[in-house]
Amino acid sequence: MADETKAFEPTDRTRVRRSHERAAYDRQTVYDILDSGLICHVGYNIDSKPFVTSTAYWREGDRVVWHGSSASRMIRAIEGGIPVCFNLSLWDGFVLARSGFHSSMNYRSVVIYGEAEKIEGWEAKEASLKMFVDRIWPGHWDKLRPINKQEMKATTLLSLPIEEAVAKVRTGPPVDDEEDYDLDVWAGVLPIRQSFGPPEPDPRLKPGIEAPDFLKNFRLDRG
Amino acid sequence: MADETKAFEPTDRTRVRRSHERAAYDRQTVYDILDSGLICHVGYNIDSKPFVTSTAYWREGDRVVWHGSSASRMIRAIEGGIPVCFNLSLWDGFVLARSGFHSSMNYRSVVIYGEAEKIEGWEAKEASLKMFVDRIWPGHWDKLRPINKQEMKATTLLSLPIEEAVAKVRTGPPVDDEEDYDLDVWAGVLPIRQSFGPPEPDPRLKPGIEAPDFLKNFRLDRG
Numbered sequence: 356m357a358d359e360t361k362a363f364e365p366t367d368r369t370r371v372r373r374s375h376e377r378a379a380y381d382r383q384t385v386y387d388i389l390d391s392g393l394i395c396h397v398g399y400n401i402d403s404k405p406f407v408t409s410t411a412y413w414r415e416g417d418r419v420v421w422h423g424s425s426a427s428r429m430i431r432a433i434e435g436g437i438p439v440c441f442n443l444s445l446w447d448g449f450v451l452a453r454s455g456f457h458s459s460m461n462y463r464s465v466v467i468y469g470e471a472e473k474i475e476g477w478e479a480k481e482a483s484l485k486m487f488v489d490r491i492w493p494g495h496w497d498k499l500r501p502i503n504k505q506e507m508k509a510t511t512l513l514s515l516p517i518e519e520a521v522a523k524v525r526t527g528p529p530v531d532d533e534e535d536y537d538l539d540v541w542a543g544v545l546p547i548r549q550s551f552g553p554p555e556p557d558p559r560l561k562p563g564i565e566a567p568d569f570l571k572n573f574r575l576d577r578g
Numbered sequence: 579m580a581d582e583t584k585a586f587e588p589t590d591r592t593r594v595r596r597s598h599e600r601a602a603y604d605r606q607t608v609y610d611i612l613d614s615g616l617i618c619h620v621g622y623n624i625d626s627k628p629f630v631t632s633t634a635y636w637r638e639g640d641r642v643v644w645h646g647s648s649a650s651r652m653i654r655a656i657e658g659g660i661p662v663c664f665n666l667s668l669w670d671g672f673v674l675a676r677s678g679f680h681s682s683m684n685y686r687s688v689v690i691y692g693e694a695e696k697i698e699g700w701e702a703k704e705a706s707l708k709m710f711v712d713r714i715w716p717g718h719w720d721k722l723r724p725i726n727k728q729e730m731k732a733t734t735l736l737s738l739p740i741e742e743a744v745a746k747v748r749t750g751p752p753v754d755d756e757e758d759y760d761l762d763v764w765a766g767v768l769p770i771r772q773s774f775g776p777p778e779p780d781p782r783l784k785p786g787i788e789a790p791d792f793l794k795n796f797r798l799d800r801g
Contacts, residue, residue, distance in 0.1 A: 363769075398621040403626065409667040442630040442631070449714070453723055458722075499678050499763060540787070542783055545777050559765065566764055
């Protein structure tokens with residue numbers, strides 16, 4: 356287990372050069388952002404050409420984990436241990452300034468560089484998948500039809516250490532040039548939110564099965 | 579201008595191998611998805627290592643365009659003309675199946691491979707930035723304090739042809755193993771939506787300036 360109080364050491368890749376006041380290297384900020392997201396974008400190379408795959412991820416302690424079909428190009432490329440770039444970006448609002456140049460977005464993002472490892476063995480893989488499902492749908496894994504041998508074989512899990520990592524955050528109102536504050540232009544923030552539901556039952560759902568409680572007022576960042 | 583009726587020719591990179599029924603190569607599907615999104619993820623290499631940057635983009639005919647600080651590593655790496663991967667993913671819902679294996683997400687995504695070009699010249703750059711702003715905030719560009727020389731110089735615009743492109747779409751309820759439909763497990767879709775607002779005025783906003791109409795019932799996919 357990593358020391359939660361220890362900040363990440365900035366590297367050539369993670370050191371934020373522009374708007375560097377937006378950067379954060381402490382583990383708690385990085386973890387909090389990761390725990391509020393669902394879909395990451397993973398960059399990797401095949402034959403020296405860049406690919407980006409978006410996929411659901413989850414955090415397990417000091418690692419991020421994602422999964423895919425064992426036959427997928429992304430999985431087959433990455434499972435051998437090649438450099439990857441993990442990007443999570445959460446967009447919180449439009450920042451309307453009095454000029455186009457100072458208009459911006461509020462966001463929380465995490466970027467992690469490293470090499471992912473395959474999670475091996477039935478028990479480790481099952482524990483990890485359960486963590487994935489129960490994180491989104493608390494307690495739901497044990498209600499599902501259990502995973503079978505064929506499905507487990509067809510599923511590869513990749514785990515990336517959260518070590519070479521950086522968070523970047525922008526919050527608050529626009530920052531305009533001083534002389535622009537006098538202009539007759541509306542300025543402020545338009546918040547962006549994710550909302551969920553209402554649940555749409557499968558047309559083939561057996562009669563009498565109620566939607567689980569966790570689908571009501573669903574949210575990801577339960578904390 | 580590209581022939582709107584002509585489908586994209588699948589290449590080794592864009593041919594979808596698994597769940598290939600989800601793939602679409604027709605221009606209209608790709609354009610419709612691009613016109614519903616705001617933030618893309620761009621993959622590229624620096625010193626043969628993968629980087630992924632998330633950024634706002636917009637479509638101009640048969641190209642996607644994004645911008646950044648002329649000093650940013652992303653811009654400096656890409657403006658020279660190197661292979662990039664453009665990924666746009668819109669997540670529409672959680673698909674809760676009766677097994678973990680068949681649980682999924684509904685989504686619309688577009689991936690484009692190619693090399694981006696710098697947009698050169700004041701007029702072309704200004705027209706492009708106006709398109710960017712007015713797409714999100716209709717008519718707002720002309721209300722903003724005009725861009726000045728220094729800002730224009732500090733802003734680089736990159737344009738990527740939509741040629742080697744593929745859309746991937748999943749919709750609808752879960753598809754379970756036939757024998758699982760009899761299980762007492764809730765199954766269906768939990769829709770994911772983006773919502774916006776209410777607008778938060780800048781604390782330094784001049785009194786008497788009303789929020790623009792486009793911020794009320796704001797949406798991106800106005801069509």
